[in-house]
Amino acid sequence: MTAMQTVPRTGTGGGTDPRRGVAPTPGATRPAERRAERPAQRSQRLRHQFVAWGFIAPVAIYMIVFYAYPLFRNLDLSFRDYTLASFITGEAPFVGIANYVEVLRSPTFWPALGSTAVFTLGSIAVQFALGLALAVFFYRRFPLSTTLRALFLVPWLLPLLVSASIWAWMLNSDSGVVNAALAVFGISQVNWLTSPQTSMIGVLIANIWIGIPFNLVIMYAGLQNIPDEVYEASSLDGANAWQTFWRITFPMLRPVSAITLLLGLIYTLKVFDIIWIMTRGGPGDSSTTFAIWSYRLGFGGGSPDLSPAAAVGNLLIVIAFVFGIIYIRTQRRTEDEL
Amino acid sequence: MNVRTKRTVNTTIGVILTAIMLFPLYWMINVSLTQPVRLRKDPPDLIPIDPTFDGYARVLQDQLPYLGTSLIVGLGTVALTLALSAPAAFALAKLRPRGGGAVDFVMLIAQMIPGIIMAMGFYLIFFNWGILDSVLGLILADSTLAVPFGVLIFTAFMSGIPEELMSAAKIDGAGAWRSFRSVVLPISRNSVVTVSLFTFLWSWSDFLFASTVNRGGELQPITIGIYRYIGNNTQDWNAIMATAVVASIPAAVLLVVAQRYVAAGVTAGAVK
Numbered sequence: 053m054t055a056m057q058t059v060p061r062t063g064t065g066g067g068t069d070p071r072r073g074v075a076p077t078p079g080a081t082r083p084a085e086r087r088a089e090r091p092a093q094r095s096q097r098l099r100h101q102f103v104a105w106g107f108i109a110p111v112a113i114y115m116i117v118f119y120a121y122p123l124f125r126n127l128d129l130s131f132r133d134y135t136l137a138s139f140i141t142g143e144a145p146f147v148g149i150a151n152y153v154e155v156l157r158s159p160t161f162w163p164a165l166g167s168t169a170v171f172t173l174g175s176i177a178v179q180f181a182l183g184l185a186l187a188v189f190f191y192r193r194f195p196l197s198t199t200l201r202a203l204f205l206v207p208w209l210l211p212l213l214v215s216a217s218i219w220a221w222m223l224n225s226d227s228g229v230v231n232a233a234l235a236v237f238g239i240s241q242v243n244w245l246t247s248p249q250t251s252m253i254g255v256l257i258a259n260i261w262i263g264i265p266f267n268l269v270i271m272y273a274g275l276q277n278i279p280d281e282v283y284e285a286s287s288l289d290g291a292n293a294w295q296t297f298w299r300i301t302f303p304m305l306r307p308v309s310a311i312t313l314l315l316g317l318i319y320t321l322k323v324f325d326i327i328w329i330m331t332r333g334g335p336g337d338s339s340t341t342f343a344i345w346s347y348r349l350g351f352g353g354g355s356p357d358l359s360p361a362a363a364v365g366n367l368l369i370v371i372a373f374v375f376g377i378i379y380i381r382t383q384r385r386t387e388d389e390l
Numbered sequence: 391m392n393v394r395t396k397r398t399v400n401t402t403i404g405v406i407l408t409a410i411m412l413f414p415l416y417w418m419i420n421v422s423l424t425q426p427v428r429l430r431k432d433p434p435d436l437i438p439i440d441p442t443f444d445g446y447a448r449v450l451q452d453q454l455p456y457l458g459t460s461l462i463v464g465l466g467t468v469a470l471t472l473a474l475s476a477p478a479a480f481a482l483a484k485l486r487p488r489g490g491g492a493v494d495f496v497m498l499i500a501q502m503i504p505g506i507i508m509a510m511g512f513y514l515i516f517f518n519w520g521i522l523d524s525v526l527g528l529i530l531a532d533s534t535l536a537v538p539f540g541v542l543i544f545t546a547f548m549s550g551i552p553e554e555l556m557s558a559a560k561i562d563g564a565g566a567w568r569s570f571r572s573v574v575l576p577i578s579r580n581s582v583v584t585v586s587l588f589t590f591l592w593s594w595s596d597f598l599f600a601s602t603v604n605r606g607g608e609l610q611p612i613t614i615g616i617y618r619y620i621g622n623n624t625q626d627w628n629a630i631m632a633t634a635v636v637a638s639i640p641a642a643v644l645l646v647v648a649q650r651y652v653a654a655g656v657t658a659g660a661v662k
Contacts, residue, residue: 100487101487101488103481103485104481104485104487104490104566105487106481107478107481107566107570108477108478108481108487108490108493110474110477111475111477111493111537112478112493115496115537118530118533118534119500119534121511121515122507122508122510122511122512122515123507123508124511125510125511125515126510126511129510189407190404192400194397194400194401194404195397196401196404196405200404200408202645203408203412204408204411206412206415206641206645207412207414207415209591209644210595210641211595211597211613211638211641212595213595213597213613214418214595214616214634214637214638215414217620217631217634218415218418218631218634219414220620221417221421221627221631222414222417226430226432227429227430227432227434229417229434232432232433232434235433261414264411321504322504322506324504324505324506328597329597329617329620343504346507346510347506347509350506350509351509351601351602351605358510358513358514361510362507362510365504366507368504368506368507369504372504376498379502380495380498380499
C-alpha cells in the first residue's frame with residue numbers, strides 16, 4: 053500500500069455514483085416483463101438504500117452525538133459566561149462576543165499567534181526537509197536499508213507523553229545530555245526549556261524528531277511511484293545525481309509534497325502534549341500556542357475559564373479548517389492528475 | 391568506487407543516522423537504569439554504571455493500576471471503533487448509497503478538529519450525563535481519535551474487493567448483513583488488524599482526554615501515571631523513565647509483531 057494509492061482513494065471512496073451499487077434484477081433483462089417490474093424495481097432500489105443506510109446509521113448517529121454536539125456545546129460555551137456556579141445551576145448568561153473580545157485584547161493573543169505560526173511552520177519545514185532527504189537516502193536500497201527504515205518509525209509510535217518526557221530530561225539545563233554534548237564543543241550551558249529565548253527551540257526540536265518518520269514514510273512512498281524509466285532516461289542524458297534530484301525527483305514529488313506539508317500543518321496546529329509536558333507554554337507565554345492557551349485557560353489549574361478557553365479553541369478551529377479545505381482541494385486535484 | 395564499497399558506505403551512514411535518531415530511546419533506557427544519585431552528575435553517565443532496577447520496582451509498586459486502566463480503555467476503544475466503522479465502511483464501499491460521498495467528506499474533516507476543542511465539549515456533556523471521570527467516558531472520548539480513520543481505511547480496503555464476490559454471495563442468497571459478516575469481513579482481516587493496532591496505540595497514548603474528561607477519576611491511564619511522577623516535586627527521573635519504558639512496550643510490540651501493518655497504516659494514515 054502506498055500513499056499515492058490510498059490517499060486519493062479515500063478522498064472520494066464510495067458513493068460517487070449512487071446507482072452503481074444497485075444490482076440489476078434478473079427480470080429486467082427480459083423486455084416483456086420490464087414494464088410490469090418497474091414498481092417492484094423501485095421498491096427494491098429503495099430497500100437497497102434503506103439497508104445501506106442501516107449499516108451507516110450507527111456511525112452517523114455517533115458523529116452527531118460525539119462530534120457535532122461537542123462542537124456545538126463548545127461554540128455555545130464561547131458565547132456565554134460559564135463559571136463554576138454554572139455547573140451547579142446549569143445556567144450561564146449569554147454574553148455575545150464578549151469572550152472573543154477578551155481573547156483578542158489579551159496580552160497573550162499576539163505572542164500566542166506568533167508562537168503558533170513559528171511552531172507550526174518551523175516544525176513542518178524542518179520535518180519535511182529531513183524526511184525527504186532521508187527518503188532519498190534510503191531509496192538507494194543497500195543492505196539493511198529496510199530494517200533501518202523500519203527503526204526510524206519508532207519515535208512516531210511512542211506515546212507523545214513519553215517522547216516529551218525524554219526530551220524534557222535530555223534538554224535539562226544542569227543534567228541534560230544535550231548540554232553535556234555541547235560542553236564538549238565549548239558551548240556554555242543553554243537553558244533550553246527555562247529561558248524565554250530558547251523554550252520555543254526546545255519544543256521544536258522534540259516535535260521535529262517526532263514528525264520525521266511520518267514525512268520519511270510518505271515521501272518514500274512518493275519516490276516509489278516515480279517510474280524507473282524516468283531515471284534511466286535521465287542517466288542516459290548524462291545527468292548527475294544532483295541534477296536528477298532537482299530536475300526530476302523533486303518536481304515529480306510535488307503533489308505528494310503538497311499533501312504531506314498540508315497534513316503536517318493541520319496536525320501540528322493541534323499539538324498539545326509535547327509543549328504542555330515540556331514547558332507548559334512557558335516560561336511566561338514564550339512557548340504558548342493557541343492549543344496550549346486554550347487548555348491552560350480551561351484546565352490548567354486555578355479556576356477554570358471555560359468560556360474564553362472555548363473562544364481560543366474556536367479561533368484555532370477556523371485556522372485548521374482553512375488549511376483543511378486547501379488540503380482536500382489539493383488532494384482531489386492530485387487524484388485528477390493521476 | 392565499486393558497487394560493493396558504495397553499498398558498505400551507504401549502510402554505514404544508514405546505521406549512524408539511525409543511531410542518532412534512536413538515541414533518545416537509548417537515553418530513556420539508560421536513565422531508567424541509572425541510580426538516582428548519579429543522575430545529577432555532570433557530564434552524565436553514557437552507560438548505566440552500577441545499574442539499578444529500583445525504577446522498575448517503583449513502576450510495579452505504583453503504576454500497575456494505571457497500566458491496567460490503559461489496557462481496558464484501549465481494548466474498549468478498539469471494540470467500539472471496529473463495531474462502528476467496519477459496517478459503515480462496508481456500506482460506503484459496496485452498497486454505495488446516496489449521500490455516501492458526504493459521509494466520506496465528514497470523516498476527512500472530522501480528523502482535523504483539534505482535540506482540545508473536543509475535550510471542552512466532552513467535559514460539559516459528560517458532566518451532564520454523569521460520566522465525567524469514568525472509564526466509559528474516556529473510551530467514548532478516545533474513540534473519536536480513531537472512528538473516522540477506521541471508516542476511511544476500511545472503505546479504501548473494501549472498495550478493492552472484487553464485485554464478483556459480492557454477486558456470488560448474492561446469488562447464494564446472502565443478504566447484505568450475511569455478505570458483510572461472511573464474505574467481506576474475513577477478506578478484510580488485514581485492515582481490521584491495522585485499524586485495531588492504531589486505535590489501541592492512540593488510545594494508550596492519549597493524554598489530552600485523560601487529563602480533561604478523566605482528571606479526577608479513580609481509574610486513570612498510564613499517561614496520567616507518568617504525568618503525576620513528572621508533576622511531583624521530587625522529579626525522580628529514574629522512575630519516570632522506567633515508567634516511560636513500560637509505557638512504550640505496546641509500540642515496540644507493534645513494530646516487531648506487525649511491521650507490515652504499521653507501514654500500511656502510516657501511508658494510509660496520510661488521511662489521519
